[in-house]
Amino acid sequence: MKHRTEKELIAYREGNSREGEVIGAHLEECAECRAEMERIEVLYAAMDALHVPEPGEGFDSRIWQKIAPRLEVKRAHWWDELLAPRRLGVAGALAAIVLLAFYMGWRTGPHSNAPGIQHAGAGNVRERVLIVAVGEHLGRSEMMLMELENAPTRQGQARVNIASTQKRAEGLVEENRLYREAALQAGDRGMASTLDELERALLDIANSPDEVTPEQFEAIRRRIEAQGLLFKVRVVEQGLEERKAKPEANPQEIQAGAKERKKT
């Protein structure tokens, strides 16, 4: 039986081996290579024994006190503010919603010639556009959370690669922030609260390394599970579905409703 080299075994332990399955099968059969693998494991266990002493309480403040005098105050340029990547992303999403709302308002506008009714109709259209947009966002988030929850991990796996999930989470964070702010402005506290929790989970995933240990991966999953996030997202999604399924309010009803609200 041909034994595996030290390099091959270390690559296997590191999760870098192209023939991981073959080596795994070989280790099942070959006692000599298995013993060598155990010796390699001893080294990894020894690495874990390298303790880093905690820098103590007040460390963060101490670092700040030391570096603050070296940090010259930055003068803001108006274009920095305008062209901040985060702002551009949000602006793009907002522009898309406004354009869509405008388009749909234009399509549904001619139902009535009365200006008040048109205005109420446009508001209704905007709400429906937002419902659809938030629903889609929650659908994408739910999909990502489900994939994370159901991701298989092999026994003895050294690292779990979550780079693609992480990238998707990064993309969803900005979108989520926009919808959370919109929900807050609309006074929908329930939705804003779920979106807030979702945002924390998305940031948690987005800020993780590309590859995590199975323990770190489990910890992320547990945090999401403990919040019951998937369930909450589904509840909000269900609510949005119901609102979406409702027939569009008659413009006269909206106008009457608006008048009633003004009276009170």
Added chain:
Amino acid sequence: MADEVAISDAIAVERTLAGDRDAFRVLVERHSRTVYRMAYRMMGNAHDAEEVVQEAFVRAYRKLRQFAGNANFGTWVYRIAANYAIDRMRQKKAEESGLAAPSRPDEDGPQADPMNELADGAPSPERLVASAQLGERMRAALEMLSPPERTAIVMRHWDGCGIEEIATVLKSNPNATKNTVFRAVQKLRRALQPFQEGKARAMGTEV
């Protein structure tokens, strides 16, 4: 900080760029311990590790406008710190050996034989046995690694970084980085061989 509500890294970066220097404090307080742990493992002592943390955040502040915003701040400042730590390790090695620091590409290149370096400077079995703690043995073994090897193993093993990310810090390619990780593990094995033998026997396997 005036704000009591935790703000995201992205907002803290924006505010800093808008002239609110205190917003940067949020970033320092949020990420300094992660950077410190990595720096400690690279530098081997608290004093140098703290210096790396300070310098990394000062550099991050000065280069904040270059921060693309599409990566997360924690990863970015971690990389800055890792790069600075490599430079400091080189500088220290050069000072200790009384030689000029070798240029970066050559150090991890084919001319540098890591095994020779280990053979010359490896802690003897006596030295290893004399070390009271396993952690101490590991620290001594880490000292024997070249700065890129040490960076690679710290980032890989303790901080769970991907090969691509390590390659970026080392200014290398993924295949060369895999080799660097392998060499680091191999050197540590050789350096800790006496300990390993004892441990392996305890586990019921002979060396």
